[in-house]
Amino acid sequence: MAKTNQTKVHSHAPAAGLIEFLFERFDPAHASDSELQYFADSANTVAYMAESLSTLIAGVGMLVSADNRLENKHLRTEALQGKGEPVLLFHVADEIELIACIAGVAADANLYLRQRLTNRLKIERSRRFHDGEHSSQEVS
Numbered sequence: 001m002a003k004t005n006q007t008k009v010h011s012h013a014p015a016a017g018l019i020e021f022l023f024e025r026f027d028p029a030h031a032s033d034s035e036l037q038y039f040a041d042s043a044n045t046v047a048y049m050a051e052s053l054s055t056l057i058a059g060v061g062m063l064v065s066a067d068n069r070l071e072n073k074h075l076r077t078e079a080l081q082g083k084g085e086p087v088l089l090f091h092v093a094d095e096i097e098l099i100a101c102i103a104g105v106a107a108d109a110n111l112y113l114r115q116r117l118t119n120r121l122k123i124e125r126s127r128r129f130h131d132g133e134h135s136s137q138e139v140s
Helices: 014-025 033-040 042-069 084-139
Strands: none
Touching: 014 084, 033 042, 033 084, 042 084
């Protein structure tokens, strides 16, 4: 997710739009490691959400398939015929957008955490190198 300085109204699904809106205003440079880790750990939530959505869609597919195979049209439920289909599809699209949004936040937080760790390692190596120089000069 790219950070922007522009204030804009999101036309996304309400949950995904809210998350994007808040994360764009979140300053990772001033966040603690535990705060960033909390966002990074949301990747676990995304996996569960995707699996749950997959199970739901497979179940709906099986119901529609079973309904369409009934010989007697009077026994068909036709629950997802007509006005029900768009509502379901818009809901699925919103869920997928939310999953993608959370995955983006998790990836960004993970990137910031990795960058911090890399910077800390560079500083630690530099300190060790300089400490090694000082100790070798003292011994001479």
